[in-house]
Amino acid sequence: MSRLHPRSAVVRIARAALQGGFFGFFGGSLGSGMFDFPWFAVPGLAALGAVVFSGYALARYLRFQYELDGDTLTVESGVFARQSRQIPLGRVQNLDVEQNILNRLLGLAIVRFETAGGSATEATLDAVDEAEVERLRNYVRTHDRDEAAGTAAATSDAVAGTESGRSAHADLPGATGPSSGHAGDAQADTDRGASHTDSGRGPDGSLLFAFDQRELLTYALVSVRPAAPVLTLASLPLGMDVVWAVLRFNAGLVGASLNGPVVRWLLGSPETSRLAVFAALSIAQFLLLALVVSMALTVIEYHGFRLTQADGDLRYERGLLRRYSGNIPLEKVQSVTIRENVLMRRFGYATLAVETAGYSGGNQQSTQGVAVPLAPREEVYELARDIEPFGDLDFDRSPKRARRRYLARFSLAAAGLTGVAYAVDSLVLETGYWWLAALLFLPVAPAAHLRWRHRGYDLSESVLATRSGFWRRTTRIVPYYRLQTVFVTRSPFQRRRDLATVGADTASSTSLLGGVARVFDIDEDTATELRNTLRERLRVDIAARRSGERSVETVERVGETDERAGETDEPAGGANERTDEPDEWSGEA
């Protein structure tokens, strides 16, 4: 069993002593004020607080022990309530490493192990030194392959076979194919040599993607964060003086004065055009500020982004102030998502996200599971295919009557808003301009068309691909063997037009953000058929994986291209269906 790094103990004890000291100081001051404590109460209690708190921190440090042994991570923790936890390494979904500024100065890092169950991180080592991080990383990464070493010989030809089948990019993961044949010894080396720091440059890793400064700025510009305006607005009160100065300057520009009661000026001003210019100017400045904030956040988050692949694992690094890095085992990937917002589509860029059943990406909101923040579209697709082999996607659209449904829905929304505007205007404002809201009807038809045009699905050989969204188009790639439940929903409005939505659930954690792959508004009968097909393919693919491919799966995921190609040649019933069906689908749509 080993302990966390002593330097981290020093940091924690110092922090605890400070907290305890303050606590005692305030308690003592309060006591002297209210109950006439003697004069030495304040320093005495402060000292006592510091001693107790730092003692507890020391005890916690001493109690916290961890060990990697065989295929288990054991963690002992807790001073009063003691806990002993064992995590089978085969169940580890991601391994994430975080370094804040203090830890970077001290050469320490926080390591988090994520498994599928539970809502919180399963094991947090806060903190260990960098060499230890590398040792843990390599241990977890190689553990699976060591297990499979016995079967490696049998699978090596399968792996070698993939190489010939994958001519496109020899520098990409395909290149790691042959090395996994003798994975056992290659890994053993890195395992012992704990100082093997940057696996990206090591013999067993290849750089997939990195940002230079310009690309980073491009990314920051095109990936506008919806949260940025809110954040900016919330932090405006911090610089109220500056805000007022700017507003006064704006008012001066349009020839008004902000001195005196502002509200009266705003409401009572007869000069609507001046007011409009003033408002427009201020809003434009605000949006510009929000954009700068958004870009700054993105730059801080993604500075120095690198994505490498060391056989069977994706590894990312990023962050300007806090450094994040982590490993995502390819065999744990549940689904792959490609996102392109309007701007990115315009310039041919896309974002790739990889979802596992654990958390990943260090922080759990915006960046969850992002594998490639921004790259040219073709590169993103190429990488996605390396992670989860799929062919060219040919999306089937929903029937035309789905577009009529969107038209009806948007018209209803526009009518509703116009009604509200009319009500508000006639009851409260009395400007007589309520009909301006009717302009909302103008974008209804294009919006309905765009929504319809960007929705679609494709049943390809081994994956289900779905796509939707105009502003932010999301393409989800779900391998059949990762399906969990399949559901078909029909709202009353869909039933009127014989439409249905098919959802394909996986175990990926990002699904909490609405990430279930959905095929929207397809014909009722097609939906039923799609459901049955998905179930059938789940069954067939699982059966195929179980019969003999297990070893390949653990050795090298890339082997799958081959496997699946082989499957279709077999005269099995399931395989035949597979090739026939897509035509059937497109014929119907």
Add this chain to the structure above:
Amino acid sequence: MESLHPRVRLLWVLSTVIQASVLGVIAYLVDRFAVSLPQTVIIAGWVVLVLLGVAHAIAAHRIWRFDLQDDALFLLRGVVTRTDTSVPYVRVQHVDTTRGPVERAIGLASVVVYTAGTRGADITIPGLRPERATELRERLRDLANESEATDAV
């Protein structure tokens, strides 16, 4: 396709009555201590809610179906938005039978099927006789075992 025990309607109506009564009590308290509400409105609201609940319960029972198919548990439900859910046996993580207080009072039980998925990670089949619930749980367990899979996650 198997439908639910008819008494499940009673279960649903009872839970609507309980919910409507809780709302009624809240309305009464609001009336008593804050804004005054006309009593007739409170009573009418309660009656409307309960009637809606009854209609919903009848419709829901008529629609609810489940079936143990070859490869998956299949459920059909939903009064407004109709949903059918297929839960492949391979994906079943564990199965529970549960009996809440109201269920116990009218002699029914539910089976809850858990998957590792995110949407619909737990799927409930309500309104079963307790024996049937136990039987179903064991059947599902056996089916899940038979179709032992490669790692789900």
